[in-house]
Amino acid sequence: MKVAIPVSSKIDNPTMFNRFGRAKYFCIIETEDETAVFLDNPAVDARGGAGLRAVEFLVENGVQSVIVPQLGPNADRALRAANVSIFQGEQLPVKDLISKLKNEDLRKI
Amino acid sequence: MEIAIVSGKGGTGKTSLAVSLAQTLEDVQLIDADVDEPNCSIFLDMDTEHKANAEIPVPVINYDLCTLCGICSANCEYNALMRVPDQILLFDKMCHGCGLCSKICPENAITETPRTIGKILQGEKGNLLFNYGKMDVGEELSTPIISQLKQHISKERKIVIIDAPPGSACPMVETIADVDYVIVVGEPTPFGLSDMKIVIETLRILNMKFGIVINKDGIGDKEMEQFCIDEKIPILLKIPFSLEIARNYSKGVPFIKILPEMAAKFESMLAKIKEEI
Numbered sequence: 001m002k003v004a005i006p007v008s009s010k011i012d013n014p015t016m017f018n019r020f021g022r023a024k025y026f027c028i029i030e031t032e033d034e035t036a037v038f039l040d041n042p043a044v045d046a047r048g049g050a051g052l053r054a055v056e057f058l059v060e061n062g063v064q065s066v067i068v069p070q071l072g073p074n075a076d077r078a079l080r081a082a083n084v085s086i087f088q089g090e091q092l093p094v095k096d097l098i099s100k101l102k103n104e105d106l107r108k109i
Numbered sequence: 110m111e112i113a114i115v116s117g118k119g120g121t122g123k124t125s126l127a128v129s130l131a132q133t134l135e136d137v138q139l140i141d142a143d144v145d146e147p148n149c150s151i152f153l154d155m156d157t158e159h160k161a162n163a164e165i166p167v168p169v170i171n172y173d174l175c176t177l178c179g180i181c182s183a184n185c186e187y188n189a190l191m192r193v194p195d196q197i198l199l200f201d202k203m204c205h206g207c208g209l210c211s212k213i214c215p216e217n218a219i220t221e222t223p224r225t226i227g228k229i230l231q232g233e234k235g236n237l238l239f240n241y242g243k244m245d246v247g248e249e250l251s252t253p254i255i256s257q258l259k260q261h262i263s264k265e266r267k268i269v270i271i272d273a274p275p276g277s278a279c280p281m282v283e284t285i286a287d288v289d290y291v292i293v294v295g296e297p298t299p300f301g302l303s304d305m306k307i308v309i310e311t312l313r314i315l316n317m318k319f320g321i322v323i324n325k326d327g328i329g330d331k332e333m334e335q336f337c338i339d340e341k342i343p344i345l346l347k348i349p350f351s352l353e354i355a356r357n358y359s360k361g362v363p364f365i366k367i368l369p370e371m372a373a374k375f376e377s378m379l380a381k382i383k384e385e386i
Contacts, residue, residue, distance in 0.1 A: 049188025049203045056182065056191045074200050082193035 001031045003101065004063040005094050010038045013093045018069045021051030027094050028063060034098065051075030055082060067097050067106065111262065111269040111288040112382065113142075115312075117304030119275035121296040122324035122348065125358060127272035128152040129365035131237055133372045134379075136267040141241035142284045143274040144227060144254040152363045153239060157232035160261065163242060163254040165206030166221035170197050174218035181210040181219060206253060227254040229261060238263055255283045268379075277308045282315070289386045291319040292345065298329035302336060309342070318385050322378075325350040343385070345378045 006023030007014040017023040025038045039061060043053030051071065055078040058066065066079065067089035079086050087106040089097050100106050114123045124141075128149055131139035141149035150157060168181070168190065175197065182190040182197060189203035190210060201224055211219040227244040242258035244251055251274065262269055273284040285291050291312055295305045305321075312319050320343040323333060327350040337344050348354075348371070354364045365371055 043188075046188055047186075049200065052188045052191045052200060052203070056193075059193060074203070077200075078191050078193070078198060081191075081196065081198050 001065055002061075002063045003029045003031060003065045003067060003098065004058050004061075005029070005067045005089065005097060006041075006069070007038070007094065013095050015093050016067065016069060016089050016091050016097060018091060020066075020068045020071055021046075021054045021075055023054075026054075026058060026063075028061065029094065029098055031098065031102065034095075036094070049074065052078050055079055055084070059084065065101075067101065110267070110290070110383070110386070111271065112290045112292060113271040113273050113285040113288040114292045114294060115273040115277075115281055115285060115308055116275055116294045116296075117277055117306075117308035118296060118301050121294045121301055122322075123272055123275070123294050124149055124152070125354075125364055126292070126294055126322060126324070126348070127270050128363040129371065130270050130375060131239070132363065132365055133375050134268055134270075135236050137236065138238040138240065138263045138266040138269045140258060140262065140269060140271040141239075142255045142258055142271050142280075144242035144244045144251045144258065145274060145280075147241045147243055149239070149241060149272055150230075150232075151361045153232070153234070153237070155232040155234045155237075155239060157230040157239065157241070159228055160231045160240070161229040161257070162223075162225045163227035163229055163244075163257045164223035164225050165204065165250065165253050166208060167201050167204045167206060167224045168199060168210050168219045169222050170199070171218045171220065172196070174216045175214075176216055176218075178215065181214055184213060185210060202247070202249070205250060226250055229254075229258050231261065238266060251280045252283045255280055259284075259286075277304075277311045281308070282311065285312070285315070285317060289318070290382050291317050292322055292382075293319055294322050294324050295333050296325050296329065297323055297331070297333040299332065301329065302333045305333065306336070309340070320345040320382065320385070322346045322348065324348045343381065345381055346374055 004026045006017040008017045043050040059082045065085040067087045141147040179192040182192045191198045226248045242254040274280045326347040
């Protein structure tokens, strides 16, 4: 399963960024083998509707789950309509968040 | 003759001047185009009634024709459309009603339907015809409401005074489009001057004819006056700063009731404006 987490830098094991639609990058982690890639968020400078643009982009890239700090109502509706699972994250390194996800320690929202 | 009253900075006295002018002149229509927070009506003892809804067109997708190609969502400037695997989602409050999606849909699967975002109201008392726009709670697009409000400008009235929203961006530009003259109400403080300069830059780009009214004259400094002299911008009128005016304003009484002698100054201001246009 492909999981997206918003981050602000492309370093190894970055910490989750505190915003979703305006994050600079998304760290996309394949839970099978824990490989990670970074995608530039095309919505980072969107005039409006950044959350929606970001969701559309993630869906196009085959993301099935997101771990997020908080979500606006538009991004929330968009993720649900696209059948993307939403998990409540906290500001931890992405590897910690993935282990929490695997241990079913993250709340599905 | 259509005159818009703008300011840049909020609270410089646009509404005070607009209402005072409207209550002094004959055969006048007052338009309150500050549709986010219209308050000319507070100063007018007048009943108003609903004239029309302000609407924008939003897309409706016909799924018998839609192939989910995503051209509409990819090209939406406002990110109001989004493609998910089995549908195109519309986020109607993001939509500016530009109509691009319906034009570029290769399957002609998109039509438009009106969505109400505000109201146009009207009242009349004595010599004064009054119209204002009011945005619905939860909406954020004032420009289409202003443009539809301006369709209610009377061609029969001798003078139309339009009270603009503060700022210098789209709502202000929409308000002044096609008017004959713009009055910039300035507050002679560093903050007031800074915002006024931005408005003047905008007015110059748009080739508008304009002049300055200095309100609350006596507070702040002389920089605004000097700026007008240096830039050869006519100072049409000065309204003195007075606690008496402020106190009455807070009770909904416009300054013309406190300084009736301003009526004569309004006449000479209008004469100056007529010379310019």
